[in-house]
Amino acid sequence: MPLRPLSEQFGETVEWEALQNAKSHSVARLICDFGTQGYRFVEARRSGSGGETIIVNVHVNRPQLYVHPLKAVELLALHFPVDDRQPTILALRDDFPDVPHTNPGHRDDPRSLCIDDRPWTEAKLNWTPSDFLVRIHTWLGKTARGELHGDVRAPEPLFVAPGPVVIVDRVLVDEAGKGPIELAVHRADAEVNREILIATLPSTPLPFPRLGIALITVVTERREMGALRFPPRTFGELADELSGVDLRSAIRARILEWTSQAWEKGAQPQRDPERLGWRLGVLVAFPVATESGKEVGILDLKCFLSLETVAQIGVKMGCLDEANGLHARSLTARDGAAADAVELVCGEVHFGHDRKLASQISGAEGVDLRRAVLVGAGTVGSHVAANLAREGRYTWDVIDGDYLLPHNVPRHVLPRAEVGRSKAAALARFIDGMNRYPEQSGHLTADVLSNDPSTEAAVKSKLETADFIMDASASIAVSRRLAAWPDTKTRRLSFFFNSDGTDAVLLVEPNDRSISLRELEAQHYAMVVQVPALRGHLHTSEATIAYSGACRQATNRMPETRAALLSALISGAIPGALSTEQGSISIWRTKDGAVERVVAPAGNWQRLAIDDWSIVLSDDVAKAIGRFREQHLPAEMGGVLLGALDMEAHCIHVSVALEPPSDSKGSESAFERGVSGLRSRIAAITEQTGGQLARLIRERAPERLASVV
Template sequence: MTAEAAALTSKLAQSVVAYLTTSADLPFAELTGIAVRESADLLHIRLEPELPQHRKVPILNHEPVTVLFDKSDEEPPRVFSARGDFPVDLDLVHTNRDMEADGVALCLWEEPWENLSRILTGQSFVERMRDWFSRTARGDVHPADQGLEPLLPGTSNTLIMPAGLPAGPWHVVRSAEVDKRYTLLLDAAAPSIPPPLSFALFSMQLDPVVHGALKSRPYDFGALAALIAEFGVDLWETLRPWLLAPPQIEGAQKFRALLLIVIPLKRSADDAPESYQIWAYSSLGTLAELGEHLGITITAETGGQMQTAAALGGQPADLSQLLLMPWRVVQQLDRSLAREYSANQGSTDATLVAIGAGAIGSNLVVNSMKAGVGSWTIIDDDLVLPHNIVRQTQTAQAVGVPKALALAHDASLLIAEAGGASSIIANILKPGEHADAIETAFTDADFVIDLSASPAVVGYIADHSAVRRAASFFFNPDGSDLVVLAEDADRKLQIDEIEAQYFLASGADPFLARHFASARVDRLRYANACQDLTRPLPPWQVQTLSGIATGRLLAILGDKAASARVWRMDPATALVVPVDLPLSPTKRVEHEAMRVSISNNVVHAMQALREERSPNETGGILVGTFDLRRNILHVVAALPAPPDSRQSPTYFIRGAHNLRPIMDALTQDSAGQLQYVGEWHSHPDGAAARPSTDDEGVFSHLAAQIEPTGSPFAMMICGAEDSWIRVGWAGRGRIEGVIVYGDDE
């Protein structure tokens, strides 16, 4: 390794250098220079793209680029053409003119960097650059069904104007600032002023009574007073000091009285009250008219104004002539009543954290609050924009407001009980000053639920020690499938391990065929920035599946087992078919630099194939998914030996017939998540499941072939009593472990 390479800080830059300088395969690229700056690591690379004979854009056989890497890899690398005659006059799409660097910047991705960085190895990064030049030469770098590119890049501040023709005048009716990003909402109408109160409230509580026969409803003050006298209370005497109090005297000409009489009810004389009855009556006239009829106050003109004061020796008029208006009283929802009305069988509150307040997040939170599940803390740093209204619960009044704040506000209004919902306006992956608040929310929560459809977020909550239990709810790309993954109550099977087994099912289970087929349906551009893309989702489809998601949440809250379930909807018929995905316990091997999880079904598959082919040795390839940011490898499948393999009692040589199509299909059907991660083979009875000299040679070959690419590589040996595993990973060293049979817990 050169001194320049050793000085690189970016792990992605290191991976690219390792791939270009040590790969056993031809990388079709050449490293031509390294530079280390205070702000970034630089690599100069000459690419050799695959080019058509007739090129729509004059891309050369060798294209020089300069790549600027963020030293912490927190931001995506920037790629610039180093050609002085690069055809900028063609106004190529997926490029931009960067004033801070010398050259034309190439737009290589639209995916969020938090997710892409998890799986972007040095090899895949180089191949992505080569592919960009190849597609540009062919003229298909920008698909015909994708929205037009913007003429100018977007900015971080937002001004939201009324729809239709831009004809003023306008008023700023709302503003928001999140992480120094400002949003102003304009409207043609000025903000409205809340109307003044029109009632003055009087309330009193009687002594508890045993419930009994219905009484006749009174409709005048005399009848009401007579009924209350049966409970030993003089309504006139009780009302007198209230009417003479300053607030009522001062508002006597403006307000009407609203009388609330509360009666605790109990089942028998010795029981405690079980419920409360509330009688409500309002006066037809003002407080001044009520007080004068009762002989408590008098109103007269003084100095040209009407003044109300206490009556001296006044006598009430005929109280039966003082009509009152009765009100039907319906109690506001608390969580207990909400559970009753919604047929929620749960009996206790739950404290929940929602990460994401988008399509499924907003509907799930609102629906669950209506079902009385408990309280939510909602974490999201995005703002409500006009296109969100199609599939979220917010209305146009929330446009320009942080999604978390708007959802918490709306959810809290559903239940008349404190602690309904609160918000943390933050990016969960970059919490900054909100880290302590998020830590507290996780610590207090019974369940932390990912609603972001982001594998990076799943990894974050899987690793967080404060999380008691985690789940993930999301739609597939075209919104026709609902996926719900949930940990067990003891977190023996963590959410990222469940996710890895879900990826295996998406690639191998016929029921999930084409589950990820529309992984690039986000072609609809809602604004004028490169990543301002959204996925068109029918609101009725979102609401249907979100309703199912809420029902599943209620079930999970009462079930301690881990689970993975997918509901597939036929949009044409609205038929929804559910399927439970089988989950396997995992074994973990880890040290400070990496963690490896191996599903038990991998071990069981190897055992079954070993038994089937005995006394011959057998083997195959290992399939898994990995996270470069978290240094985690999940091994989820062991495939059988291809038919051209050589098997005998003393050796095994794996063949390759039809293996590449099988692996390519798994990768494609899982949206790129499933990868080849190594080899496995069996040892016969009497031979320990430990590497022989030949096995060490195979592992060295794996290291030579795979380590330069930046991907992890594994070898497993299946024996009679246990299985052995070794994993290597560039920059992370080696790790070994043993899995003893019969220990499935």
């Protein structure tokens, strides 16, 4: 359609020096007096309302092979409204191509270019004439080359919809791809300023009132990315816009179907079917392609609601007749063109929250459906599981034998309403309710350390289905049991807070399980002794609070804010740790609002079997002994070994080697270990590691291992 004359659009010509709008005058001066590169002034105009416009020719920095057919020189109108509204940039040719990042408008208006995606309330704060002209020039060049939007950004919306917001599950839109389907519409909150509607299958119950809207969902053919120049405002315009969908026939068929339901028994009904008195709604899903032509699926949805009832539309379509307040199928063919003028209100459509949306929002590369078995649904376990589930990660099984008690609530993701219920069952419900997982989370209320055969079998069955096992029990006994049982290749990780609730620890086995949680635990103790930044990490605080009358029923003082922070740090590290083959140890320390992280790869360990006992020696300890030996050659020497002893598993993990005390005596044929400072040093290490590392001496060793120790 030819554009209207410039005088009709922008008023009469004036000298650029006579422009009165500060913005238009500064832009014209920059072009005319300073010769801004790429711009040639044509004329200036002022309308009767006071709006001012600068007409310019702009050189387009386009390649020989371009994506969008922009001309080498484009004629543009830079329009400055009389008030403080945002300036608009209009392309002054009627065959300007459909390109991304343009603003919708009237059919008689020139194409409006969107050079700034910021709202004007923000953009005007640092608006300058030079930046304004640069943005225009950049927009033209990148549009010609197909680089303006790019494939990494979300597709540009077809148009802004000021009407209600409709939320619909992705599976329902996928189902509509096979043919139009009917949905029920509910309003969740009548007090919000903008209507928020939830669309479901008619058979799906919701605790919200159903509205009188008959909503039909359709999927169109693929379209190129870019805003619709003329957003549909009537039923006819919408029907003409939807390629691959005969909307008129689909709506006519659905109206006749609803009408016939009232006449099925052959007798005249007393009243119209309920749906005929409702408003008609059409939810449209547009498969959109990026600038490069890559298919990205259904990412733009819009909802159109009529202002008239279904019965009124049916009469205008010529498929219904009305008599005595009742509607019935029309027996004569009539022209249905009148329905094309039915006005529509357009609203936004959002996909319902699901695993895919959670993954997209969190920036994850696709949906991770691997099964995670979480052992321990306490503070750290519930927070970490909730964080990862909110990112759409993993299919969950939760094992915990405990129940939610009042003192758990202040730093647990579960609400007060779950008090008295199984933590495992409640957390599984919480995860399912959050993401509406298609794979229902499993749970088992059981103690992993139980010797009951049936309980043990149930726990083992859960663990054997896992792709990885997460120990969040904060129990050394549970962690050590999971390190060895069940005897499978399933990777394991353990995470917990220190006793003061100031630090968090994440232990991750290597993918081949050559190093288990037992070795990582012992390495963690060695790090506490050897890394200065970890001083006080495993200090045991006396600041506890009793939550019942029993002396053992006390919990440490730790605010939810810190529990949430430390859990978030663990949660953020888990996906990356599981994406590598190597094992690792991460420790986060908090102090005065700051966080420090200490990271170490899983070390190597040497194993020695003696009868039914195992002595496991870290490579670091072996290297330390070698260094001590070299330093004292040719004299004999002997140091002190410290390790973690597990009498249940018949296992000793040697983690730390100390040099001989200063009063030790050695010769080429003998060595006498001294005692200077040894007792206090060992006591300090034992205290540093929360009592887990102790000196390994003959007197304390099992009889058969005494000679080895």
